[in-house]
Amino acid sequence: MFKHIKSDLPASIVVFFVALPLCLGIALASGAPLFSGLIAGIVGGVVVGSLSGSKIGVSGPAAGLAAIVLTAIGTLGAYENFLVAVVLAGIIQLIFGLLKAGIIGYYFPSSVIKGMLTGIGIIIILKQIPHFFGYDADASGDFGLFQSTSKNTFTHIFGIVKYITLGSTIVGFVGLGILIFWDKVLSKKSKIFQIIQGPLVAVAVGIIFYVLTKSNDTFSIAKSHLVSVPVPEDVTSFLGQFSFPNFMVITNPDVWVVAFTLALVASLETLLCVEATDKLDPHKNVTPTNRELFAQGTGNVISGLIGGLPITQVIVRSSANIQSGGRTKLSAIVHGLLLLISVILIPRLLNMIPLSVLAAILLIVGYKLAKPGLFKKMYDLGWKQWIPFNVTVFGIVFIDLLYGIGLGLMVGIVVILIKSYQNSHFLHKEDVSNGVQKMKMTLAEEVTFFNKGAILKELDRLPHDSYLELDVRKTRYLDNDIIEILDDFAFKAKERNITIKLISERGTIENPPSYLEFFKLRPQTA
Numbered sequence: 001m002f003k004h005i006k007s008d009l010p011a012s013i014v015v016f017f018v019a020l021p022l023c024l025g026i027a028l029a030s031g032a033p034l035f036s037g038l039i040a041g042i043v044g045g046v047v048v049g050s051l052s053g054s055k056i057g058v059s060g061p062a063a064g065l066a067a068i069v070l071t072a073i074g075t076l077g078a079y080e081n082f083l084v085a086v087v088l089a090g091i092i093q094l095i096f097g098l099l100k101a102g103i104i105g106y107y108f109p110s111s112v113i114k115g116m117l118t119g120i121g122i123i124i125i126l127k128q129i130p131h132f133f134g135y136d137a138d139a140s141g142d143f144g145l146f147q148s149t150s151k152n153t154f155t156h157i158f159g160i161v162k163y164i165t166l167g168s169t170i171v172g173f174v175g176l177g178i179l180i181f182w183d184k185v186l187s188k189k190s191k192i193f194q195i196i197q198g199p200l201v202a203v204a205v206g207i208i209f210y211v212l213t214k215s216n217d218t219f220s221i222a223k224s225h226l227v228s229v230p231v232p233e234d235v236t237s238f239l240g241q242f243s244f245p246n247f248m249v250i251t252n253p254d255v256w257v258v259a260f261t262l263a264l265v266a267s268l269e270t271l272l273c274v275e276a277t278d279k280l281d282p283h284k285n286v287t288p289t290n291r292e293l294f295a296q297g298t299g300n301v302i303s304g305l306i307g308g309l310p311i312t313q314v315i316v317r318s319s320a321n322i323q324s325g326g327r328t329k330l331s332a333i334v335h336g337l338l339l340l341i342s343v344i345l346i347p348r349l350l351n352m353i354p355l356s357v358l359a360a361i362l363l364i365v366g367y368k369l370a371k372p373g374l375f376k377k378m379y380d381l382g383w384k385q386w387i388p389f390n391v392t393v394f395g396i397v398f399i400d401l402l403y404g405i406g407l408g409l410m411v412g413i414v415v416i417l418i419k420s421y422q423n424s425h426f427l428h429k430e431d432v433s434n435g436v437q438k439m440k441m442t443l444a445e446e447v448t449f450f451n452k453g454a455i456l457k458e459l460d461r462l463p464h465d466s467y468l469e470l471d472v473r474k475t476r477y478l479d480n481d482i483i484e485i486l487d488d489f490a491f492k493a494k495e496r497n498i499t500i501k502l503i504s505e506r507g508t509i510e511n512p513p514s515y516l517e518f519f520k521l522r523p524q525t526a
Contacts, residue, residue: 001328001329001330002328002330003327003328004327004328004330005330006195007325007326007327007331008326008327008328008330008331008334009195009330009331009334010194010195010196010197010200010324010325011197011321011324011325011326011327011331012321012326012330012331012332012333012334012335012338013197013199013200013335013338014197014199014200014320014321014323014324014361015058015317015320015321015324015326015331015332015335016335016338016339016342017199017200017203017353017358017361018199018316018317018320018358018361018362018365019041019045019058019060019317019335019339020041020227020229020339020342020350020353020358021140021227021355021358022037022041022060022061022063022140022314022316022317023037023038023040023041023060023061023339024037024038024139024140024227024228024229025037025139025140026061026062026063026066026139026309027040027061027309028139029063029066029070029138029139029144030061030065030066030069030070030073030309031069031070031073031074032069032073032079032082032309033079033241033243033307034228034229034230035230035241035242035307035343036061036079036243036307036308036309037061037308037309038229038230038339038343039242039303039306039307039308039309040060040061040303040308040309040310040311041060041061041336041339042308042336042337042339042340043299043302043303043306043308043311043336044058044059044060044061044299044303044311044332044336045058045059045060045332045333045334045335045336045337045339046333046336046337046340047295047298047299047302047336048295048296048298048299048311048313048332049329049332049333049335049336050329050333051291051294051295051298051299052287052291052292052295052296052313052329052332053287053288053291053292053295054274054277054285054287054292054313054329055281055283055285055287055327055328055329056277056280056281056285056318056321056322056326056327056328056329056331056332057273057274057277057287057292057313057318057321057332058313058314058317058318058320058321058331058332058335059270059295059296059299059311059312059313059314059317059332060311060312060314060317061308061309061310061311061314062266062269062310062311062312062314063144063314063316063401064265064269064312064400064401064402065262065265065266065269065309065310065312066144067144068258068261068262068265069082069309069310072085072258072261072262075254075258076249076252076254076255076258078246079243079307080243080244080245080246081245081246081249081252081255082258083243083244083245083246083304083305083307084245084246084247084249084250084255084259084304085255085256085258085259085262085304086245086259086262086300086303086304086308086309086310087245087300087301087304087305088250088255088256088259088263089258089259089260089262089263089266089300089304089310090263090296090297090298090299090300090301090302090303090304091297091301092259092260092263092297093263093266093267093293093294093296093297093300094293094294094297094298094301095297096263096267096293096297097290097291097292097293097294097297098294100290101267101290101293102271102288102289102290102291102292102293103289103290104268104271104289105271105272105274105275105289106275106289108272108275108405108409109388109408109409109412110279110385111378111381111384111385111386111388111389111392111408111412112388112389112392112405112408112409112412113272113275113276113279114279114374114378114389115388115389115390115391115392115393115396115404115408116272116276116315116392116396116401116404116405116408117276117279117280117315117319117369117370118369118370118374118375118389118392118393119370119392119393119394119395119396119397119401119404120315120316120366120369120370120396120401121365121366121367121368121369121370122366122370122393122396122397123153123366123396123397124316124362124363124365124366124369125363125366125367125370126153126154126157126397127140127153128359128362128363128366129157129160129359129363130156130157130159130160130163131355131356131358131359132168132169132172132176132356132359132360132363133160133163133164133165133168133169133172133356134163134164134165134166134167134168134169134172134221134225134355134356135156135159135160135163135164135165136224136225136355137151137156137159137163138156140355140358140359144400145397145398145399145400165221165222165225165356166218166219167209167210167213167216167218167219167220167221167225167354168221168225168354168355168356169356170209170219171205171206171209171210171221171354171356171357172354172356172357172359172360173360174202174205174206174209175202175203175205175206175356175357175360175361176202176360176363176364178198178201178202178205179198179199179202179360179361179364180364181198182197182198182201183198183364186198194325197324199324199361202357202360202361203353203357203358205357206353206354206356206357207349207352207353209221209354210226210352210353210354211352221354221356223351225354225355225356226351226352226353226354226355227350227351227352227353227355227358228351229342229343229347229350229351230343230347231347231348231351232347238344241307242306242307243306243307244305244306244307245304245305262300262310265402266296266300266310266311266312267293267296268402269312269313269314269401269402270292270293270296270312270313271289271292271293272405273312273313273314273315273318274287274289274292274313276315276318277313277315277318277319277322280318280319280322281322282322283327292313296311296312296313299311315369316362316365317335319365319368319369320361320365321335323364323365323368378390384415384419387411387415388408388409388411388412388415389408391404391407391408391411392404392405392407392408395407395408417450436465436466436467437463437465437466437467438466438467438469439462439466439467439468439469440468440469440471441458441468441469441470441471442471442474443455443470443471443472443474443475443478443482444474444475445474445475445476445477446475446476446477447475447477447478447479447482448477448479448481448482449479449481449482451479451482452481452482452485455482455485456485456489459485459489459492462496462498464496464497464498465496465497465498466498466499467498467499467501468493468498468499468500468501469501469503470486470500470501470502470503471503471504472502472503472504473503473504473505478519483515483516483519484516486515487514487515487516490511490512490513490514490515493511494511499511500512502515502518504518506518
């Protein structure tokens with residue numbers, strides 16, 4: 001774990017600056033105490049990071065769960081009641097891990113995973129544009145299209161002109177310039193610029209700008225445009241920020257419904273993120289998914305017990321980790337420790353960081369996830385990749401993360417069915433001798449009920465007085481539905497004077513009296 005410490009420590013600082021506003025923003029969007037988001041970020045970094053088998057994945061509170069959490073807190077009546085559901089959700093995830101449910105993550109097409117990354121990248125960019133200009137109408141962690149204020153992502157962007165804050169905008173552009181210059185120029189000049197990351201410098205410049213201009217009416221940045229970490233006055237007030245579950249409500253059916261909902265959604269988001277981060281990882285590490293469910297479950301149990309939000313592995317922090325050169329889980333763990341140390345020792349310093357600088361960091365993260373060139377690359381791969389990719393992207397941007405992924409998956413399944421329909425067999429017209437049209441049909445390796453339509457259509461097209469060689473030597477699985485089609489066609493073949501020569505590994509036979517008997521199958525009875 002300490003082998004790549006020179007890469008992991010700088011990466012952990014970048015992830016820390018990305019995670020800090022997201023932890024607070026997601027808590028705000030969830031209707032939960034601000035400190036609960038920080039607890040989830042700390043537990044996700046230290047606990048889940050230690051137990052996970054992922055080298056580059058980073059866990060914490062997830063924007064995708066914010067709407068569920070907000071509704072659940074209202075349904076259950078109190079945040080302490082909701083924490084019981086978080087603990088139970090963690091236990092359910094532990095059971096998922098024991099049942100080897102992690103394999104589900106491998107059944108999502110590559111086009112959908114790439115669409116998910118691109119869609120999230122576009123959302124990050126759209127959501128951070130208002131913050132970049134000092135218009136902080138919605139929480140940093142609210143990634144939904146529609147807001148509780150009856151506005152949406154695009155109305156916020158169009159409304160920027162009325163609310164531009166000069167100081168935030170200036171320091172945002174300065175920060176963005178530092179990040180680009182650091183990445184494209186300085187990092188290639190010397191190793192010192194790889195160890196000291198651009199985001200750290202950008203944040204430092206942002207704090208200096210705030211301090212120097214806070215008494216200036218034109219360039220000062222209001223506290224509403226700064227990070228807002230809870231500042232405890234003493235140890236007692238710090239410990240008072242922790243909440244604990246009210247296990248008296250454990251018999252409430254609503255608590256269990258929320259727990260199962262959280263467990264299912266958090267597990268799915270985690271598995272999708274694992275698949276996505278493994279694709280982004282330049283070193284192509286493979287994360288053990290069942291171990292990841294165990295780590296997430298443990299994290300949620302602990303987070304729920306001390307007042308934290310539910311946790312998943314999250315693509316924004318994970319991609320920031322990868323882009324910053326993170327190599328091992330040390331980066332995720334250290335980012336969690338930095339969150340813990342900073343909220344204890346330097347909360348007032350954190351509250352001097354302009355949100356526009358952090359928005360600049362996230363804009364870079366979003367752009368690297370949603371590079372325009374990826375659209376051309378997916379188009380060049382053909383319609384089978386292009387359509388599910390775009391459906392996923394637009395679904396995520398205009399509806400919701402899980403809806404977008406679900407739509408992309410459904411389109412991907414339709415594409416598979418279409419290709420399965422087309423690739424069930426190969427028909428070759430050989431010759432015409434003695435007035436007889438000779439045809440050869442070779443069935444695919446696996447032929448299922450999906451292929452019924454294509455094969456039935458081909459058989460119906462056979463001309464009268466023809467000769468068909470039906471080759472099934474390469475077929476390893478032949479569905480009973482297909483055999484029944486052949487058996488039914490045998491009757492029509494006699495009427496149309498079509499001779500069928502069946503070639504298989506079991507032997508060759510002309511006009512078999514029963515295909516069901518030949519393949520040693522019987523029709524299924526009700």
